[in-house]
Amino acid sequence: MTKEQIQECIKACQECATACGQCIDGCLSGDDVKMMAECIRTDIDCMTICQTTAQFMSLNSQFSSDICELCATICEKCAEECDKHADMHDHCRKCAEACRKSAKSCREMASMGN
Amino acid sequence: MTKEQIQECIKACQECATACGQCIDGCLSGDDVKMMAECIRTDIDCMTICQTTAQFMSLNSQFSSDICELCATICEKCAEECDKHADMHDHCRKCAEACRKSAKSCREMASMGN
Amino acid sequence: MTKEQIQECIKACQECATACGQCIDGCLSGDDVKMMAECIRTDIDCMTICQTTAQFMSLNSQFSSDICELCATICEKCAEECDKHADMHDHCRKCAEACRKSAKSCREMASMGN
Amino acid sequence: MTKEQIQECIKACQECATACGQCIDGCLSGDDVKMMAECIRTDIDCMTICQTTAQFMSLNSQFSSDICELCATICEKCAEECDKHADMHDHCRKCAEACRKSAKSCREMASMGN
Known part of the structure; x- marks a missing residue:
């Protein structure tokens, strides 16, 4: 990367x-x-792992790609959950979009290894 | 301390x-x-500030007493909120107790200054 | 706000x-x-409180302005510390700038009350 | 579990x-x-992932065993690093012990699946 x-x-x-x-x-x-x-459950998990993953990358951690892999998995699950309510709730639609973008970026980071 | x-x-x-x-x-x-x-809202805030405050203290941070003061305030509010449901929910009763204990301890830390 | x-x-x-x-x-x-x-000490404190403060604001927490006030104080201290090494280290110069920007924005949030 | x-x-x-x-x-x-x-690098990573992992478990997250697996790996690495200085520094000796205990417990959690 x-x-x-x-x-x-x-x-x-x-x-x-x-x-x-x-x-x-x-x-x-x-x-x-x-x-x-x-949706609230996956949001809490996703919010927390995203913060932690961003921190690991900014610190140039040797575990960056490992945590990016887990982060991608949780972001994908959160996107899936938010998608169920995207028609009714604008915050869910926006969250699903942000989750997919983060998942994609983290998946790429993870594939590069450390 | x-x-x-x-x-x-x-x-x-x-x-x-x-x-x-x-x-x-x-x-x-x-x-x-x-x-x-x-109750969920105050729980999320309280859970997060308690983790951060514990970290500051373990690091022997110069801002320990400042964050302990804020932590005490949030713990007290969370105890108050959980108390409303303590008769019906065991998790709220236990949470209110833990919040009061943490609030008391943080208030003491804060009063010592840094 | x-x-x-x-x-x-x-x-x-x-x-x-x-x-x-x-x-x-x-x-x-x-x-x-x-x-x-x-510098490492204040960076760790500042990194952590900034993450927590951003979370409180995104959750629309009733304690947003309280934590913004503490965050501003820590960011200002971190900027001051990084400034001492800004001539020698590019990462310190950039960090001091980011700290000042965050401190200013948090100070404004804090002044609005909750 | x-x-x-x-x-x-x-x-x-x-x-x-x-x-x-x-x-x-x-x-x-x-x-x-x-x-x-x-040692400071692995300590920061280990401190952060341990906080996040404890949070996931307390929330009864569906991702508890996944994050426990990553946490175990990071704790083992931190124990290894701290062990190098355990003769000279008491804080390293204590940290290595705590890391091994946490690694063992997380490895067990991870092996149970979610």
């Missing part, structure tokens, strides 16, 4: 963390919180 | 973070998720 | 976290690690 | 995070910071 690609991946993870946080806020503010419970 | 007191405060923050995480899990698994929305 | 201002503040905190991580990596890779010890 | 085993694993991760933080503080306070640079 070039420095620019790593910087892009860090940014994608951070934007995904933000979208997950805003999706949690949206889910908890709505009328159908029970229906959104699984 | 003696080393033992700092170690106790770190432990109280970490146990509070765990109790908050388990309270979120309990709230999201129940039937009345909408009623628990505010 | 408008939504755009909050989004800007989240971004400033995340870019500061990244710059701090890259500054830690730079400091640990250099020949004069002992001289950079205090 | 029984509830008691999960609680034990959470505690082992949190105690490891604390030991890593205190090892970073010790490394940065010593005279031979350059020699400890790699």
